[in-house]
Amino acid sequence: MTFTLPALPYSKNDFGDLISPETFDYHHGKHHNAYIVKANELVAADPALQGKSLVELIELTAAHGPKGLFNQVGQIWNHSFYWLGLSPEKKEPTGALLELINEAFGSVDALIEKLKAEAVGHFASGWAALNLKDGKLEVTSYHDADTPVAHGAVPLLILDVWEHAYYIDYRNARPDYADKILRNAIDWDFVAQNLDGLGLTRADQPGKAS
Known part of the structure; x- marks a missing residue:
């Protein structure tokens, strides 16, 4: 097996009503894992792809395809980075990060x-992101399985806005999900x-x- 499902850096019970254990069961245990299973199948079928890291495969398939593999490996990386950016303990930005935030956004x-x-405001499925560009913070978004890895970005934080990230806990209320996660569950130390x-x-x- 080439890639494996990374363990969550916290318990799926740690977030209370913000992210339920059921959401982690489906989002991490099923959706994230399904991308890994499919990517491993595609890599196993092509010797030219074997031995390459996840980031290398994203960069390769973003430029040359196949699109099907790009979708899988992009989603693996995005989800892995998303989990790392969450914290069950409410945190606040400090130090150099806080200075950059104040400089860019006030x-x-x-x-x-x-x-x-x-x-x-992102139409349909995708990801909202905070990147570092030319020494300054930049907010952007990516459609579907697109990823900062494919664009040479310096990623700091990514937020999943596919429905499977929030439908169990927030139904179709994406604004409520985004507001509660961004205000209460971001690991600003990781950022x-x-x-x-x-x-x-990472x-x-x-x-x-x-």
């Missing part, structure tokens, strides 16, 4: 509102750590040759 609340607007430019590697997995 306040933490303004950044959260910007990220929320990006998440809510700050990614200012070192190594965020891509959700990567090494490849294995058959």
